[in-house]
Amino acid sequence: MTFATLGLIEPLLRALETLGYQTPTPVQAQAIPAVLAGRDLMAAAQTGTGKTAGFALPLLQLLTMEGPKVAANSARALILCPTRELAEQVHASVAEYAQHLPLTTYAVYGGVSINPQMMKLRKGVDILVATPGRLIDLFRQNALKLNQLQTLVLDEADRMLDLGFSEELANIYRMLPKKRQTLLFSATFSDDIRLLAGQMLNDPLSIEVSPRNVAANTVKQWVVPVDKKRKPELFVHLMRKGRWKQVLVFAKTRNGVDALVDKLQGLGVNADGIHGDKPQATRQRALDRFKASDVQILVATDVAARGLDIEDLPLVVNFDLPIVAEDYIHRIGRTGRAGNTGEAISLVCADEVNMLSAIEMLTRQTLTRKMEPDFEPEHRVPETDASGQVVKKPKKPKKPKASGGGGKRNLGKWVDSGEVAPAEPSIKPVRKVPVFNTGPRKKK
Ligand code: AMP
Numbered sequence: 001m002t003f004a005t006l007g008l009i010e011p012l013l014r015a016l017e018t019l020g021y022q023t024p025t026p027v028q029a030q031a032i033p034a035v036l037a038g039r040d041l042m043a044a045a046q047t048g049t050g051k052t053a054g055f056a057l058p059l060l061q062l063l064t065m066e067g068p069k070v071a072a073n074s075a076r077a078l079i080l081c082p083t084r085e086l087a088e089q090v091h092a093s094v095a096e097y098a099q100h101l102p103l104t105t106y107a108v109y110g111g112v113s114i115n116p117q118m119m120k121l122r123k124g125v126d127i128l129v130a131t132p133g134r135l136i137d138l139f140r141q142n143a144l145k146l147n148q149l150q151t152l153v154l155d156e157a158d159r160m161l162d163l164g165f166s167e168e169l170a171n172i173y174r175m176l177p178k179k180r181q182t183l184l185f186s187a188t189f190s191d192d193i194r195l196l197a198g199q200m201l202n203d204p205l206s207i208e209v210s211p212r213n214v215a216a217n218t219v220k221q222w223v224v225p226v227d228k229k230r231k232p233e234l235f236v237h238l239m240r241k242g243r244w245k246q247v248l249v250f251a252k253t254r255n256g257v258d259a260l261v262d263k264l265q266g267l268g269v270n271a272d273g274i275h276g277d278k279p280q281a282t283r284q285r286a287l288d289r290f291k292a293s294d295v296q297i298l299v300a301t302d303v304a305a306r307g308l309d310i311e312d313l314p315l316v317v318n319f320d321l322p323i324v325a326e327d328y329i330h331r332i333g334r335t336g337r338a339g340n341t342g343e344a345i346s347l348v349c350a351d352e353v354n355m356l357s358a359i360e361m362l363t364r365q366t367l368t369r370k371m372e373p374d375f376e377p378e379h380r381v382p383e384t385d386a387s388g389q390v391v392k393k394p395k396k397p398k399k400p401k402a403s404g405g406g407g408k409r410n411l412g413k414w415v416d417s418g419e420v421a422p423a424e425p426s427i428k429p430v431r432k433v434p435v436f437n438t439g440p441r442k443k444k
Contacts, residue, residue, distance in 0.1 A: 001024055003028075011064075012057055014100050025050035025209075028050050030054075031051075032054065035059065036062065040204040041205055041207060043055075043206075043208075045186075045208075046187040046333050047187060053093065053097065056079075057097055059127070059153070060098050062150070067150055071145075073122060074144070075124065075149060076151070077126065078127075078128050078135070078146070078153070079094070079128070079130070080131070080135065080152070080153065080154050081131055083109075083131065084109035084280055086155065086156060087107045087109045087129045088107055091107035106127075107129040108128065110134040110137075121138065128144075132169060132172060135172060136171055146175050146176055147177055149177055150180060151183070152182045154185065157186040158189070159187075161192050161193065161196070163303070169196065173199065182201050182202070182204075184201060218342065219332050220343045221332065222370050223348050223369045224346070224347050224375070225376075226349055226372070227350075228349035228350075231319060234347055235347065237372070247316070248298050248300065249316075250301070252323065256319070257275045257299045258273060270295055272290065272295045272297075273298070274300045274301075275303075276301065276303055302324075314335065315335060315344070315345070316342065316343070321352045321359065322355065325355070326362065328359045328363070353390055361387070365386055
């Protein structure tokens with residue numbers, strides 16, 4: 001199959017040739033003809049499957065072939081994305097695909113001044129990529145009207161809900177013309193996503209290009225159990241041992257990102273970090289430098305890393321496991337893209353066992369554990385498997401106290417986990433994963 005047989009017009013085929021896309025990916029093969037035929041779509045496609053071109057190419061074609069010229073302060077197509085980074089990235093892809101077409105494109109998001117965006121919208125744009133909050137601001141300030149809208153795309157819809165945009169989406173829904181084409185893309189399908197789809201879509205075609213909620217099988221995944229306090233040391237050890245060249249690292253908190261970057265920079269490693277506290281321009285610069293291989297290790301929080309598209313990224317490291325299991329799929333989706341193989345290593349401490357269990361349940365696999373010599377944890381990570389069971393072994397009996405006092409100092413290496421518990425932060429409850437009873441079951 002070729003892009004030409006899918007019915008794409010010559011200016012698009014020329015752009016794809018320049019980009020080196022030869023064969024449509026499965027999501028493109030299914031989505032392109034359906035969108036060209038005017039259907040609504042509900043697509044389960046994780047990142048790295050080529051979903052952006054899957055919706056952007058037919059969308060650009062329809063806008064070129066049909067519909068009126070865009071009016072002032074209007075948009076003919078709207079692509080909603082959960083984060084600024086994804087909005088920038090989707091916009092960059094759309095602009096590349098549209099390079100030989102007489103269409104205008106633009107991206108708007110929060111965290112930067114709204115005035116230049118308002119100015120830019122004055123003449124109207126054919127395709128507007130936006131994050132939900134900023135879109136509503138522009139609408140309320142009369143900088144944008146949506147009555148000319150032909151197509152709405154909800155990209156990474158699950159992530160938009162995870163980030164708490166459900167109210168914004170409900171508001172945007174009320175601003176849209178009733179007659180329109182709507183395309184919804186999501187890596188995972190929870191009940192909330194189905195509810196949203198039920199409201200927004202009209203007789204949608206369902207597309208599923210990889211088993212639902214199962215991470216790309218081109219990614220080799222494993223877990224290294226370790227004590228929490230030794231994670232930085234283990235990271236440096238693995239980095240040197242594996243001669244890591246370009247690594248995207250995920251940490252749970254902003255402080256966690258800064259601490260690891262400081263440590264790495266202190267060791268002379270070329271590392272940088274991105275998180276929500278950093279200005280947009282700084283984040284973009286770090287990302288660009290990482291993509292250009294000027295930065296070797298990029299440490300990020302989930303929100304900041306959303307939508308990063310780095311070709312051939314060989315390795316993703318979960319310095320901390322994500323609190324929401326679905327984020328694991330998004331994280332490791334950064335590697336093993338477009339047919340390449342990748343690796344995803346998670347450093348897991350005893351505190352994170354419930355998160356590990358939730359991830360194994362969601363991805364329906366037991367992650368291989370590899371103990372690293374000299375880093376075996378004192379606080380054992382209980383056994384887990386894809387059933388969601390956490391096997392807690394009975395506690396070791398306490399060692400009798402050495403006579404003459406001396407307290408814990410005399411306990412040597414052996415410390416009962418019960419004794420250190422008060423000093424550790426408690427584990428946040430892991431969100432329940434409501435996905436198992438919703439999809440069609442595979443026949444045995
Ligand atoms: P996406 O899932 O849309 O984020 O795309 C993942 C990556 O695959 C991006 O770097 C795209 O440029 C690339 N890509 C998308 N479609 C194709 C294709 N048909 N052939 C080769 N690369 C592609």
